[in-house]
Amino acid sequence: MILKGFSYIGIFFLYILSLLPLPVLLFFARLLYYPLYYIVGYRRKVVRVNLQKSFPDKDLKTIISIEKQFYKYITDLIFEIIKLNNISEKELRKRVKFNDLELIETYFNKGESILACTGHYGNWELCMLALGLNITATPYVIYKPLANGVFEKWFQKWRTQFGNIFVPMKQTLRQVVATKNKATMFCFASDQTPVREETQYTLQFLNQQTAVLLGLEKIALQTNRPIFYFDVISVKRGYYEVNCVPLCLNPKETQNHEITDLLFDHLNNTIQREPAFWLWSHRRWKFTV
Known part of the structure; x- marks a missing residue:
């Protein structure tokens, strides 16, 4: 009960912050960067180890430069996400292109569905929110629900304000079957870590043997829906572009794990282009495979 009360208080203050213009929030983000990086050192050890293992050819000076850029990005991300609770359609369209x-609408015009995939790169929340304004079909976003029910309800409210439907990961197949007679887009953020007991496949990703989820590939093989990769580009603070890249248009013609390999090849290229904008603070390699 006490935790629930603190959660409501936290959401109230987040709502007040969300009323401020994003440029003001980004000013606060830069102020937060300095204590978060230099004093608190939030997950700095995790970030440093992840970067060094992912880029063994880069010297320490370069690693530290990427590390600092990452912490500036993550503080921006925090305040950008807060703003999503109170963002207008006009501003959302302006900030995500x-x-x-x-290429995707061609399928929707024929009444066909597709699958989309990306990673936790750039501001995936902002881009997914904008997606509902930019396609004619219904976007279904696969996600992992929060343990805190109060914050889960708050996130669901603003995540779905422009037409998106969020589907808990474990209900994906059920929802795909339930919507098989209408044009849809099911979106996967596929760079999450499976639990050790459920790991079925590993691959080389960012110079490390990596356990990966196979949900996207399994759905693709069952439905033969074309797959597009969302390649996110951070244009400048608060502004993003998303390139819709055909990943696999005929899944049933692929070899075992070919789709998953293609996805992580694309994500690797995205990260290599501008490394600072991936979620390095996540314990992605939490167990050895």
């Missing part, structure tokens, strides 16, 4: 959506 989708390229080559006509």
Whole structure:
């Protein structure tokens, strides 16, 4: 009960903050960067180890430079996400631009569904929110629910304000079957870590043997829906572009794990281009495989 009360108080203050213009929030983000990085050192050891193992060819000076850029990005991300509780359609359209959506709309115009995938890169929350404004079909976003029910309800409220439907990971197949007669887009953020007991496949990703989820590939093989990769580009603070890249248009013609390999090849290229904008503070390699 006490935790629930603190959660409501926290959401109240987040709502007040969300009323401020994003440029003001980004000013607060830069102020937060200094104590978060230099004093608190939030997960600095995790970030440093992840970067060094992922880029063994980079010297310490370069690693530290990427590390500092990452902490500036993560503080921006915090305040950008707070703003999503109170963002207008006009501002959302201004801050996220989708390229080559006509490739996807071709399928929707024929009443067909597709699958989409990306990683935790850039501001995935902002881009997914904007997606509902930019396609004619219904976007279904696969996600892992929060343990805190109060914050889960708060997140659901703003995440779905522009037409998106969020589906708990364990209900994915059920929802795919339930919507099989209408044009949809099911979106996967596929760079999460499976639990050790459920790991079925590993691959080389960022110079490390990595356990990966196979949910996207399993759904693709069962439905033969075309897959597009969302390649996110951070244009400048608070602004993003998303390139809609065909990943696999005929899943049933692929070899075992080929789709998963393709996805992580694309994500690796995205990260290599601008490393600072991936979620390095996540314990992605929490067990050895």
